[in-house]
Amino acid sequence: MSKLTTRASSINRALDEIGDKWCLLIIQEVFWGINSFSEMLAATGVSRGVLTNRLNWLQEVGCLRKTADKEGGRRMHYHLTRKSIALYDSALMALAWERRFFSTPELDYVVLQHRNCGKAFNPEMRCRQCDREVVAADVSYRPGPGATMDERDKKVRRRSSIAVHEAPAARAVYKNLIHVTGDRWTANLIALAFHRLHRFDEFHRELPVATNILSDRLKFLVNEGVFRQQAYQHKPLRYEYHLTDKGEALFPWFIAIQQWGDQWCDPEGKGKPVIASHDCGGELVGEVRCGACGELLLAHEVDFSVNEPATNGAAN
Template structure:
């Protein structure tokens, strides 16, 4: 997960990948859809090239112009992107241009993507999966060059977009340690090696967003632990899909850091499926309607 987020765990990078799946390929197309500084877009496109997610090559229509296209590694992110969009629809999280309507062409019905076990066809959830350490267990210290600013300056409930939650590396890592039973501030800080002010900020954002709830476990002095709400637990399929992608495309000789088993007894074999017919979904099978165009004023 750490490797996956290091390759993709940036709000602007996630937006670029989203737009690539929605058909953008030229620099000006990305800029028209996303706005922002041209230098920011340029740096994210270059970073996604370095990580092997995008490839720069000539357009078929106009060989004189170059475009950015998803590589096989980039196309492998479709499952996690689809689950991310579906989670946003289920929980009413604003997603900008993220798709909001999905139709499965095979069965012809409107649907939302689900993550199911490829062996027994039952849903993969936090409570139906167990884990054991893998041969590559441990937490890598990867070089991260991005700035980690405070997320929310007020005590009001944040107006937060999908990419703000799932496109921030530290936020995603703070959520992911919950899946392994790490709930207390000092435990999270020790495992992740995160600065206390950044951890405080991400915990507060996750609580205000309804993904975490805070529980008192010591009265004097008051100490709290953080637990996933139902909304937070519903992020687990997306995390599984990201981990599967990383195990496929970012693996090393040590082997997977963790092994997941479904309660049917089978090793993790995730399939993104249609909520209506349970058929496996592919890019060619899904019709998507994008959300609103971003306001660049």
């Protein structure tokens, strides 16, 4: 079986651990304070078997830990670890993307408040060195020290066989982002588009995937408004795939996931498979900051509150 190339592996180190649709959903629920098995079952709509499997997996890779509650110890609770708390940056960028492109009751009324400046804010990703907002067009890549070593090891999880078109659970907060990225191949295609690949053959050269699956996923991303088709040849008709604004706007989320993978999913210290440079001349370090005061955001300095719209009774 051919292995993923370097370009693809830069994002896959992280996705191999948490990139499955159900893993992303579970971690998101725990972020929002849902942490018992039965609550998760209700919140995610996943089957018992799949939930058990993914909870075991997430413990194995160090993203969840389990404790028994005080009374009798029969009910288990799942908690974030230092490793999964570090996914906070990606959670904020996911939230920013969802809010910009979708209207979701769960998110529309959430107010993020930064304790340090006291203001409501939108999170944004900026370059540590030059302070400019991070966009895909300003970033280039070169192989890093981990490039040749990143043969995917034995611990690669078996991807879910769930079709990408099946909507994940109903009330997931980042459901649109998970819908678009929670599949190995769609996530890779978007990542490769950030590396400026556009054509079917270019994608196929990078990914060990059957051509019918590749066509299917490309079509899916066009339908979701992440890619748009652009004809580059007329006889026969051939299309390139380019990111739309909605697709481009996923870039900070990908960078956050990639940075997390570089930091937390490299137990043998092989180094980064890919080094990203910003056009200010330095290595790109994307920092998730408060849009109101510009400071770096830390999980314990952010408050979430829900600002429900006034009902008729309350308004009058």
